[in-house]
Amino acid sequence: MDVNLVLRSTRVITPEGTRAASIAVSGGTIAAVLPYDAEVPAGARLEDLGDDVVLPGLVDTHVHVNDPGRTEWEGFWTATRAAAAGGITTLLDMPLNSLPPTTTVDHLRIKQDVARTKAHIDVGFWGGALPDNVKDLRPLHDAGVYGFKCFLSPSGVDEFPQLDQDQLASSLAEIAGFDGLMIVHAEDPHHLAAAPQKSGIRYADFLASRPRDAENTAIENLINQARRLGARVHVLHLSSSDALPLIAAAKAEGIKITVESCPHFLTLTAEEIPDGATEFKCCPPIREASNQDALWEGLADGTIDCIVSDHSPSTADLKTPDFASAWGGISSLQLGLPAIWTEARRRGHGLEDVARWMSEAPARLAGLTRKGAIEAGRDADFAVLAPDETFTVDPADLQHRNRVTAYAGKTLHGVVTSTWLRGERINDRGSLAEPSGRLLERNH
Numbered sequence: 512m513d514v515n516l517v518l519r520s521t522r523v524i525t526p527e528g529t530r531a532a533s534i535a536v537s538g539g540t541i542a543a544v545l546p547y548d549a550e551v552p553a554g555a556r557l558e559d560l561g562d563d564v565v566l567p568g569l570v571d572t573h574v575h576v577n578d579p580g581r582t583e584w585e586g587f588w589t590a591t592r593a594a595a596a597g598g599i600t601t602l603l604d605m606p607l608n609s610l611p612p613t614t615t616v617d618h619l620r621i622k623q624d625v626a627r628t629k630a631h632i633d634v635g636f637w638g639g640a641l642p643d644n645v646k647d648l649r650p651l652h653d654a655g656v657y658g659f660k661c662f663l664s665p666s667g668v669d670e671f672p673q674l675d676q677d678q679l680a681s682s683l684a685e686i687a688g689f690d691g692l693m694i695v696h697a698e699d700p701h702h703l704a705a706a707p708q709k710s711g712i713r714y715a716d717f718l719a720s721r722p723r724d725a726e727n728t729a730i731e732n733l734i735n736q737a738r739r740l741g742a743r744v745h746v747l748h749l750s751s752s753d754a755l756p757l758i759a760a761a762k763a764e765g766i767k768i769t770v771e772s773c774p775h776f777l778t779l780t781a782e783e784i785p786d787g788a789t790e791f792k793c794c795p796p797i798r799e800a801s802n803q804d805a806l807w808e809g810l811a812d813g814t815i816d817c818i819v820s821d822h823s824p825s826t827a828d829l830k831t832p833d834f835a836s837a838w839g840g841i842s843s844l845q846l847g848l849p850a851i852w853t854e855a856r857r858r859g860h861g862l863e864d865v866a867r868w869m870s871e872a873p874a875r876l877a878g879l880t881r882k883g884a885i886e887a888g889r890d891a892d893f894a895v896l897a898p899d900e901t902f903t904v905d906p907a908d909l910q911h912r913n914r915v916t917a918y919a920g921k922t923l924h925g926v927v928t929s930t931w932l933r934g935e936r937i938n939d940r941g942s943l944a945e946p947s948g949r950l951l952e953r954n955h
Contacts, residue, residue, distance in 0.1 A: 519533045530547075580608075582927065584824050584913065611636050716834065852925040
């Protein structure tokens with residue numbers, strides 16, 4: 512292979528550990544990971560990154576881009592710029608909040624056409640499972656979606672209704688028939704309906720309206736369905752630590768279940784949320800500090816597989832001070848890596864752990880075999896981090912369309928100094944290149 516680029520650093524995170532190394536790149540692919548002082552091949556350009564840490568480019572499998580249809584909320588141009596600024600080189604777009612939702616092949620093609628010229632990073636797509644689209648699931652799978660999202664409670668948008676348990680079984684049986692993956696917003700609607708519902712500015716009232724039991728019951732039901740049908744399932748945005756023993760037992764039993772959590776559940780706590788501060792609203796909700804401690808234990812022992820953003824933006828006017836009526840969603844594409852690193856280092860974890868949770872594991876979840884690790888044969892996608900540098904979050908510095916963030920004013924460790932996509936630098940300390948991302952399809 513003709514090597515055209517060598518990236519050199521004293522700290523490169525590889526599957527074998529962190530070491531000083533030179534990464535040889537040929538045609539956008541990692542050709543070899545060489546000793547630090549290896550001779551640079553003739554004709555290759557050397558980029559010496561000093562002591563900055565080179566991580567595999569992050570993979571975010573939970574992003575609501577909302578394009579087309581709600582592009583005033585977000586869009587492929589702005590979302591992928593924010594991702595690139597945050598060290599993310601691949602994202603998978605959720606099927607809802609865009610119009611139309613990604614629930615048929617025709618709708619998928621519409622979304623792909625919109626994304627094609629706007630993607631600063633590589634972009635793939637989830638399909639959606641609705642009560643009336645079981646017939647569309649296999650065609651969507653064949654068209655390249657990475658799996659199917661469903662809700663077990665109201666999604667917040669009328670065009671994406673939830674599945675009841677019988678409908679979930681029908682969709683799961685269909686998806687299991689072609690060994691597809693169902694990813695699930697797991698909150699039980701009966702527990703939500705029975706919880707106290709109060710409008711107003713008090714976060715405590717909102718938290719009471721989304722009890723842990725709603726998550727725990729939905730996850731227990733999902734495990735039972737997966738066991739019965741032999742289906743592959745993935746629990747989205749785990750918030751309730753009470754569900755961890757259930758999940759661990761299911762994994763030990765051999766049930767095909769994986770689990771994600773999100774930066775906001777792992778770095779923010781209910782105790783710190785001011786009344787009326789609906790930039791912190793999401794569903795399921797940010798819970799107490801003791802719950803967060805248990806989520807970190809679940810990450811450490813492998814019960815939780817990965818960390819992804821659940822970037823779910825809206826226009827600022829939808830974040831009214833009333834927690835009952837405000838749009839639920841937290842925007843964190845650009846900030847997920849430093850937010851997690853800040854908390855991980857405080858808890859005694861290293862960047863190898865962060866790379867596993869935010870790159871290797873989500874790539875494996877989606878079957879992105881060219882992503883997620885710095886080793887020969889993978890795409891030359893890198894996030895370069897100055898781990899000891901700090902910055903204070905200023906919403907004006909964010910790249911996503913609506914600069915509302917729960918992280919405003921927080922001082923975080925870890926500055927992304929550059930981001931590389933297939934051997935091309937697409938972010939240089941916040942200076943972003945023109946779009947060069949590709950649209951990805953499963954098994955391509």
